[in-house]
Amino acid sequence: MLAEKLPQPKFEFPYQKDSDELLKALNQEYPFLEDLKFSLAVDKQLVQEKTPLKGSEEIALLPPFSGG
Amino acid sequence: MSRFERQTILPDFGHEGQQKLKAARVLVVGAGGLGCPALLHLAAAGVGTIGIADGDNISESNLNRQTLFGQQHTGRPKAETAAELLKEKYPDITFNVIPEFLNNKNALEILSGYDLVLDGSDNFGTRYMINDACMLLNKPLVMGAIYQYEGQVTVFNYGETPVNYRDLYPDPPQSHEVPNCSETGVLGVLPGLIGTLQATEAIKIISGLGKVLTNKVLFYNLKTSGFFEVAVSPNSDSEKGIPSSEDAFRSKDYNITCGLSENISWEKALDWKQNLKSSILVDIREPDEEPLLKREDIDQIPISVLAEDQERVRSFENIILFCKSGQRSDRMAGELKKQFPEKKVFSVEGGILHPASPVNSEEK
Structure with a gap:
């Protein structure tokens, strides 16, 4: 629902100073993200509050799944 | 010779682990x-x-992944059939058949008879409900879920720093945030893997074996054969979403409608009608339906008319529908959203019968 709409399963994204800014920039670049629910992970740690970024981190967008 | 010999000879499992499994009650x-x-x-x-x-009940299209069942079982109830088939294989195990969907009215009673819960449900409403019930009753919850070629599995409410579903996703998605929560495709082997991982974690928890998959979520991508682990910490905010008592749990609304529409409250509906540019609030009940509601800010377009002719709503950006109970409006909103994907279409939750509807609130 998310991966198939992004240009690539993995891609580089311009540097943002923290996770809030990153989310904003992602929403701007890919407006459909605003209508989707997902959590962010920075270097395999779930983002639960604003997290500063250095620029080299691996970011993952994690949508919830409901299927069973 | 025992059925479990190959387990009991394992150094870290042994007869003790087997005894624990035998004494365990899993839902x-x-x-x-x-x-x-x-x-x-x-x-x-x-x-x-x-x-x-x-x-x-079992349907034919279940058979690619619901591997207990075969062609001869279609039409039969799942819980009863599963218990029957397993009982045949292992007559010494007790199977309790609960031939109903769990909801917030029956869940606490049912869950309280078990030590551990394994969530294999197929919708967000049930998943949040089970999460909250397990938090209230303090039961470990082994969660697994899939979407097309991807799966996730984790253990909630277990260990020294327990986390729960709301630490991962604080609130259930709105229906418009789930592009298609009706049936999507799935390669049958994927839930086979994820469900087996869930059983593995359940067995580890019960027997005290190894390191349980808690405080991290395991993601699996079938296409890339990739496993990906994400660490999760407890988050005090997540508790806000969990009902504070069993009574609060029973009265919480866990329904997430799977229409393409979004449900909103009367308060929001009236506020948006007044303050959002280009919005229309529509009573879609048929003209003879009681109680009557005539207000300047409400348009009357019966659903029978609206289904055929959308002319009167076409020029608005925000279309808010209500009916008697919220069911028809949800369905109709879904239909309108399909026709006008660029518009925002809402259904007023609970309809005119809702305590906060203008009919009920103005009488007071």
Whole structure:
């Protein structure tokens, strides 16, 4: 629902100073993200509050799944 | 010679681990794609008491992934059939058939009879409901879920720093945030893997074996054969979403409608009608339906008319529909959203019968 709409399963994204800014920039670049629910992970740690970024981190967008 | 010899000779498991499995009571919610493989392995491993909760019947399109069942079982109830098939294989195990869907009215009572819950349900409403119930009753919850070629599995409410579903996703998605929560495709082997991982974690928790998959979520991508782990910490904010008492739990609304529309409250509906540019609030009940509601800010377009002719709503950006109970408006909003994907279409939750509707609130 998310991966198939992004240009690539993995891609580089311009540097943002923290996770809030990153989310904003992602929403701007890919407006459909605003209508989707997902959590962010920075270097395999779930983002639960604003997290500063250095620029080299691996970011993952994690949508919830409901299927069973 | 014992059925469990190959387990009891394991150094870290032994007779003690086997004894723990025998004494354990596990509830499997959903005897579907995740539930079938989980049930099979829990039973084969020797879990003494297994509850199987599912209100559904077996249909042919289930068979690619619901591996307990075969062609001859179509049309039969899932929970009962699963118990029957497993009982035949392992007559010494107790199977409790719960031939209904869990909801916030029956969940606490049902869950309280078990030590551990394995969530193999197939919708967000049930997933949040089970999460909250397990938090209230303090039961470990083994969660698994799939979407097309991807799966996730984790253990909630267990260990020294327990986390729960709301730490991952604080609130359930709105229906418009789930692009298609009706049936999506799934390669049958995917829930087979995820359900088996869930059973594995359940067995580890019960027997005290190894390191349980808690405080991290395991993601699996079938296409890339990739496993990806994400660490999760407890988050005090997540508690806000969990009902504070059993009574609050029973009165919480866990329904997430799977229309393409979004449900909103009367308060929001009236506020948006007044303050959002280009919005229309529509009573879609038929003209003879009581109670009547005539207000300047409400348009009357019966659903029978609106289904055929959308001319009167076409020029608005925000279309808010209500009916008597919220069901028809939700369905109609879904239809309108399909026709006008660029518009925002809402259904007023609970309709005119809702205590906060203008009919009820103005009388007071």
